[in-house]
Amino acid sequence: MLALLLRDLRLATRAGGGFGLSLAFFLIVTVLVPFGVGPEGGVLARIAPGILWVGALLACLLSLDRIFALDREDGSLDLLATAPIPLEGAVAAKALAHWLTTGLPLTLAAPILGVLLNLPTAGFGWLTLSLLVGTPALSVIGAFGAALTVGLKRGGLLLSLLVLPLYIPTLIFGAEAAKRGAEGLATATPLLMLAGITAGTAAILPFAAAAAIRVNLR
Amino acid sequence: MSIWEYANPKKFMQTSSWALPWVTGMAVVTLLTGLVWGFFFTPDDFRQGSTVKIIYIHVPSAMMAINAWAMMLVTSLIWLVRRHHVSVLAAKAAAPIGMTMTLIALFTGAIWGQPMWGTWWAWDPRLTSFLILFLFYLGYIALWEAVDDPDTAADLTSVLCLVGSVFAILSRYAVLFWNQGLHQGASLSLDKEEHVSDVYAFPLWVSMAGFVLLFVALVLLRTRTEIRARRLRALEARERMA
Numbered sequence: 001m002l003a004l005l006l007r008d009l010r011l012a013t014r015a016g017g018g019f020g021l022s023l024a025f026f027l028i029v030t031v032l033v034p035f036g037v038g039p040e041g042g043v044l045a046r047i048a049p050g051i052l053w054v055g056a057l058l059a060c061l062l063s064l065d066r067i068f069a070l071d072r073e074d075g076s077l078d079l080l081a082t083a084p085i086p087l088e089g090a091v092a093a094k095a096l097a098h099w100l101t102t103g104l105p106l107t108l109a110a111p112i113l114g115v116l117l118n119l120p121t122a123g124f125g126w127l128t129l130s131l132l133v134g135t136p137a138l139s140v141i142g143a144f145g146a147a148l149t150v151g152l153k154r155g156g157l158l159l160s161l162l163v164l165p166l167y168i169p170t171l172i173f174g175a176e177a178a179k180r181g182a183e184g185l186a187t188a189t190p191l192l193m194l195a196g197i198t199a200g201t202a203a204i205l206p207f208a209a210a211a212a213i214r215v216n217l218r
Numbered sequence: 219m220s221i222w223e224y225a226n227p228k229k230f231m232q233t234s235s236w237a238l239p240w241v242t243g244m245a246v247v248t249l250l251t252g253l254v255w256g257f258f259f260t261p262d263d264f265r266q267g268s269t270v271k272i273i274y275i276h277v278p279s280a281m282m283a284i285n286a287w288a289m290m291l292v293t294s295l296i297w298l299v300r301r302h303h304v305s306v307l308a309a310k311a312a313a314p315i316g317m318t319m320t321l322i323a324l325f326t327g328a329i330w331g332q333p334m335w336g337t338w339w340a341w342d343p344r345l346t347s348f349l350i351l352f353l354f355y356l357g358y359i360a361l362w363e364a365v366d367d368p369d370t371a372a373d374l375t376s377v378l379c380l381v382g383s384v385f386a387i388l389s390r391y392a393v394l395f396w397n398q399g400l401h402q403g404a405s406l407s408l409d410k411e412e413h414v415s416d417v418y419a420f421p422l423w424v425s426m427a428g429f430v431l432l433f434v435a436l437v438l439l440r441t442r443t444e445i446r447a448r449r450l451r452a453l454e455a456r457e458r459m460a
Binding site: 049050072144148149151152155158161162164165167168172173176189190193197205208212215216218 | 245350353354356357360361364365370373377378380381382384388392393394395401406
């Protein structure tokens with residue numbers, strides 16, 4: 001599983017891996033928002049946590065179809081399915097690799113983009129913490145969606161239709177934690193719920209994703 | 219006599235062709251009774267006026283929107299465990315009906331909300347959950363459409379239905395946490411005191427029974443259509459082979 005993780009990381013970071021794409025997308029979405037709602041500081045500060053969370057979520061969505069599609073094209077997914085490690089473990093490793101190359105960079109970039117959106121100083125730590133806790137759930141749920149659509153030729157649009165509704169609870173608790181942090185309120189409840197969602201999805205969804213992959217490879 | 223007998227499509231077709239006219243007839247009679255009674259033979263509410271009568275469509279359709287998903291969950295499970303083909307076709311048949319019920323509930327709610335709350339839409343937990351439920355129906359139907367092989371599609375949509383159910387419930391409670399409600403709580407109950415006066419409650423129960431029967435009739439009809447479509451495809455395939 002470690003070898004698989006390292007392989008995915010290498011593939012993602014080297015040429016043609018699209019490593020920086022989701023970061024660039026996150027930047028562009030964040031830059032577009034002030035053009036849409038106006039440059040007024042107060043409004044931006046109020047919506048900043050929500051915008052950053054939605055932006056991170058969309059940036060994450062953008063790279064989901066790469067999780068399994070490339071492996072399916074060159075046949076390595078078949079090899080993974082017949083490999084001695086359980087397919088559930090392979091799915092978990094690939095989701096982790098996706099998080100390390102997408103969720104983690106997004107988390108680290110979010111405070112910088114927070115400056116652009118006039119995020120209150122108190123909010124930076126909470127925003128980073130909520131993204132750190134919440135983005136693994138995005139990767140795992142996304143891996144499940146990617147597993148469902150891996151056999152389809154044009155699965156990209158369908159993937160977003162399937163995955164975005166599943167993202168709603170994560171988004172609600174994540175954005176709520178970041179917003180409460182920025183306003184100086186207690187953040188424990190939404191953060192704990194967010195951690196619960198991450199832990200729960202990481203425990204259950206690899207099984208569902210592996211089942212879907214087996215069906216698709218049949 | 220068990221549901222496993224109906225895994226045989228022929229058996230299912232026989233029984234359903236016998237049952238369908240009866241269920242349809244009962245649905246028509248019950249719905250007409252409930253709606254006519256509700257619309258014309260109940261007094262106007264002293265505060266809401268005649269708008270209160272939307273309840274006879276709003277509440278039953280909302281109930282069926284949730285129950286249709288619950289039925290899809292059960293039939294999907296039966297498919298995954300026992301490879302019961304008719305079961306998964308019934309789930310496929312129920313999805314568009316459930317989606318329509320969700321839409322009806324949302325639209326009648328908006329029409330009712332406009333005079334009562336002064337707004338067509340509010341990001342109230344119940345309203346939002348229904349919108350999310352609608353998105354889940356959309357995804358489920360889209361996945362059925364997208365996959366060519368019927369058995370693969372059945373497996374994938376069943377897995378999606380199981381996972382989606384968990385997330386639908388999760389979203390329901392997440393949304394409660396996220397915003398305070400404008401919508402009232404449950405008004406009808408089997409065991410607790412009710413908040414709807416009997417004058418309105420009796421036709422409402424009849425109307426709800428009518429919606430259940432209508433749902434059953436539509437699911438039977440659509441499942442029969444799916445089975446026939448599949449037979450047709452098998453015939454065409456045989457034709458090409460010959």
